[in-house]
Amino acid sequence: MDLLNAFVALLNFVIIPATAYGSQLALGALGVTLIYGILRFSNFAHGDTMAFGAMITILVTWMFQAIGISLGPLPTALLALPFGIAATAGMMLLTDRWVYRFYRAQKAKPIILVMASLGVMFVLNGIVRVIIGPGEQQFNDGARFIINARDFKEMTGLSEGLAFRSSQGITIVVTVIAVAALFWFLNRTRTGKSMRAYSDNEDLALLSGINPEKVVRVTWILAAILATTAGVLYGLDKAFKPFTYFQLLLPIFASAIVGGLGNPLGAIAGGYIIAFSEVTLTYAWKKVLTHALPESMAPDGLVQLLSTDYKYAVSFTILVIVLIFKPYGLFRGKAV
């Protein structure tokens, strides 16, 4: 029995990866939920917006690297992030002007907007591939590790290593900052309050003199900030590849719906719930249990509930269960 080693193994293979992944999902789901709450449609283009924002950030990062600007131990991409956000916000405002505004003026049904967003998704999909190509891009520079597995073993004398990558640390810190800023904005500023009012009751908000076009613009800009940040963090932590962003759409929507579409708090909770379920259900518990249990009870098998291939099935299953028993999500959002 060796509880300390068990805890380190758990931290290394479950808690740290799941927290970082959950943060990325939470940021993505926040963007989806914000657009759903205020513009009232599910934005399928969100995954590819993340890819677009990450792509611009990567291009600017490469430019910075070429002229020798860096942030020392931090990745240069953080410096390039504001440029990525600006370009993505510009792109989203243009899409709104060219596509969504037309349907909004016609008071089109949400499903029509959803289909329009599907079209936007395919266009973005193509643009990203044309500009940066379909392949994998690495753009993470700076220190790779906060805690290195080998050093940790030597330092503590434990048999289990603990690795904490800088990209994971940055992901968690940036998520906390972004979420805090967003809640401050929504709850404390005049624009934020007018957005919530618009979301609660559109007609009443219009009657009290809120400018709907401004609310829509701010929503897109916020969504651009969240999407680009999420996209860059995901790319830093894993790798940038346009297709994986498209695949991220499912867990992101699952997170937003599980938490309750339209409810920012729900989106965050949903992100972590999905991430932790995916990781814990597909993790082989043999190592942790061998350390944690007395020797006579140590398992022979892998103690793995699901093969890792079924990762995405986990998000689907949770989604279905939540929709059956709590159709409004765990934190009461709007009906889907």
Next chain:
Amino acid sequence: MKKLLLASAATLLATAATAEDVKLGVLLGFTGPIESMAVNMGAGAELAVKEVNDSGKFMDGATVVPVRADSTCIDSAAATAAAERLITSEGVAGIMGAACSGVTGAVLANVARPNGMVMISPSATSPALSEAEDDGLFFRTPPSDARQGVVMAEILKEKGINSVALTYTNNDYGKGLADSFQAAFEGMGGEVTISAAHEDDKADYSAEVGALASAGGEILVVAGYADRGGAGIVRASLDTGAFDTFHFPDGMVSDATIGKFGADVDGSGGQLPGSDSPGAEKFAEVVGDAFDPTSIFSAESYDAAAILLMAMQAAGSTDPKVYKDKVMEVANAPGEAILPGELGKAMEILAAGGDIDYVGATAVEFLENGDSAGSFREVVMDGGQFKTVGYR
């Protein structure tokens, strides 16, 4: 319109083969998981073609024109379409290819057999192809993975490693190699703690590595691709500290592995098809500075193309139905031994009705079923480079 017609007439003239020209299909995975290897494989095949052309003795002075086509390595539909194009629209006399086991099986079954086309693959190593129905049309210059699995087990055993975790790319190549290795290793008393498939092209492999780490083992055997999932597995293993030594079968012994990990995986071993026959040295001389002569499957590609052309010469015909029976004859004993750089001499002997035994760059010797008997080069990662430690 007139201009367009003129232009198309000009291109037709430019591409139309003269009566003397013999086209040879070079069907390799120029895009996809092994694209980094395909560059030198294509160069190897074309080197053999050039050598034959330079000799001027092929089929009474005919010229061989290599025609490249992309077998993609993973997309069977694209590979069969490419092979179909080679045969019907280009009219090739033989196909040097395809490059990966899955697509090679598909091309063999759907295109080569129906059209009676001879195929010699320089890199399809799945054991399943040994039993594939081929009407005597299919050969391959690298040994089957059934053999590689046994060799890999022997190498690990001799290093004193008794317990390994095993992960493979989820396709014919990975599964075939993993199964043959596991059977051989367990037969020698070793333990495989887990044999888990991984999908290529995922952004994140920490879940897969979590399972592998949990199962444990002295080292991790990665039967994957250096450009894709295999690299992701190694990266995640190093990052989480799950494993720091690995064993790399042929798909992982590549420049991509050196570039991505280098000294980080020092001490890891591996093996790939290769021999210490004088052929390898001669091949390096023939290649010169054109490309890296030790890069994986480039020598096999040279041999595959050379054997096709020699079989044609021996039969005095470019008809696959006629020269397919000559493939064994030129590749195997008896006869005068032929090394790389001596293709002109071989053409001369064959034209005079003599018999040759093509040794080539990889000491080719075909078994009854068209497989190569095969030898392997054992490597170890040392100072960020793969160093050859021996042959077996």
